[in-house]
Amino acid sequence: xxxxxxxxxxxxxxxxxxxxxxxxxxTFIVVETFSFTTQTGFYPExxxxxxxxVWDDHREDIDDIEMVGFELWITNxxxxxxxxxxxxxxxxxxxxxxxCADASSSKFLIFDTLTIxxxxxxxxxxxxxxxxxxxxxxxxxxxxxxxxxxxxxxxxYATGGGAGYGGKVDSVKVIxxxxxxxx
Amino acid sequence: xxxIILIIGCLLIxxxxxxxxxxxxGIGVNGGLIYPILQEDQGTGSVFGVKVIYxxxxxxxVEPHISFIKYGNPDFTDYxxxxxxxxxxxxxxxxxxxxxxxxxxxxxxxxxxxxxxGFYNAKRDITAQDQTDLSWTGGxxxxxxxGTNFSIDARGKLYVVPLDGGGSxxxxxxxxxxxxxxxxx
Numbered sequence: 478x479x480x481x482x483x484x485x486x487x488x489x490x491x492x493x494x495x496x497x498x499x500x501x502x503x504t505f506i507v508v509e510t511f512s513f514t515t516q517t518g519f520y521p522e523x524x525x526x527x528x529x530x531v532w533d534d535h536r537e538d539i540d541d542i543e544m545v546g547f548e549l550w551i552t553n554x555x556x557x558x559x560x561x562x563x564x565x566x567x568x569x570x571x572x573x574x575x576x577c578a579d580a581s582s583s584k585f586l587i588f589d590t591l592t593i594x595x596x597x598x599x600x601x602x603x604x605x606x607x608x609x610x611x612x613x614x615x616x617x618x619x620x621x622x623x624x625x626x627x628x629x630x631x632x633x634y635a636t637g638g639g640a641g642y643g644g645k646v647d648s649v650k651v652i653x654x655x656x657x658x659x660x
Numbered sequence: 661x662x663x664i665i666l667i668i669g670c671l672l673i674x675x676x677x678x679x680x681x682x683x684x685x686g687i688g689v690n691g692g693l694i695y696p697i698l699q700e701d702q703g704t705g706s707v708f709g710v711k712v713i714y715x716x717x718x719x720x721x722v723e724p725h726i727s728f729i730k731y732g733n734p735d736f737t738d739y740x741x742x743x744x745x746x747x748x749x750x751x752x753x754x755x756x757x758x759x760x761x762x763x764x765x766x767x768x769x770x771x772x773x774x775x776x777x778g779f780y781n782a783k784r785d786i787t788a789q790d791q792t793d794l795s796w797t798g799g800x801x802x803x804x805x806x807g808t809n810f811s812i813d814a815r816g817k818l819y820v821v822p823l824d825g826g827g828s829x830x831x832x833x834x835x836x837x838x839x840x841x842x843x844x845x
Binding site for chain 2: 502504505506541543544548606611650652654656657
């Protein structure tokens with residue numbers, strides 16, 4: 478074997494060893510899905526990501542939260558327009574009613590007003606994709622900090638649609654992009 | 661840090677020019693694919709790059725380069741439609757590679773190794789991402805001399821981009837390109 482090829486082979490083995498050592502870090506997607514018991518214009522959820530298998534696989538190694546987005550399905554059965562927005566707050570399984578959420582000074586807006594058109598037949602359905610959700614997300618840095626704790630409360634509010642609040646938030650996905658490394 | 665790398669690059673180039681009897685240099689263009697490694701928020705994409713090749717000493721060259729990368733849409737098998745409309749990042753990568761075993765277009769099949777340092781600017785309009793980080797590169801390739809001043813160049817290149825919070829982003833590119841050389845050999 479020529480000297481040059483020996484040098485290259487030795488260097489290649491060194492590089493492969495370095496690469497192998499670096500492969501233990503990556504960017505992972507955590508998806509948490511939840512739906513609601515219908516209430517009049519208020520949609521609370523206490524989210525504990527430690528129940529999520531992907532989060533649980535990486536939670537000891539998480540370096541930071543790179544991105545948080547949402548996916549929503551909403552139905553408006555009312556004859557007039559309906560609006561929806563959402564807050565995030567400290568994790569508290571006992572704060573599960575609107576009076577408690579309204580009184581909380583630590584909650585912050587995470588999802589700005591989404592308008593669902595009036596129902597003209599078999600229900601007005603609105604789907605917000607993950608990609609579209611970034612137009613409506615607010616206070617992303619605060620969201621990342623809160624998500625990093627692994628537990629948080631989510632409060633959705635709705636108004637409009639007439640007195641019956643015949644709209645329904647069918648389900649919400651929280652999509653969390655996590656950078657994790659095993660040191 | 662950016663200024664330091666530019667200064668080092670200039671010094672390497674000046675060293676090459678001043679120490680060689682007949683400065684040898686070349687230019688190259690390449691294109692290929694980029695494969696994200698453990699990046700679930702990116703998909704396989706494309707890369708196009710240009711470089712300048714300076715002969716520093718026997719078997720060693722330095723290559724200032726710039727590459728334009730477009731990651732593909734993420735393909736997340738657990739939720740196939742989740743990332744519809746969510747495009748991969750656009751990356752501009754620039755820096756300097758040192759190549760060990762460069763043949764400068766010598767006839768035959770010539771393997772080589774390289775390592776380098778540079779910057780990795782990633783943008784994604786939909787999330788307002790615009791982030792520039794230091795990057796380390798390394799890999800191996802094969803150069804096939806064609807005629808006296810041309811070579812076909814195939815290489816695999818690893819990008820490692822350390823993150824502030826710890827960990828790193830990684831990707832591999834596989835490219836094929838053409839190099840053209842000027843000056844004496």
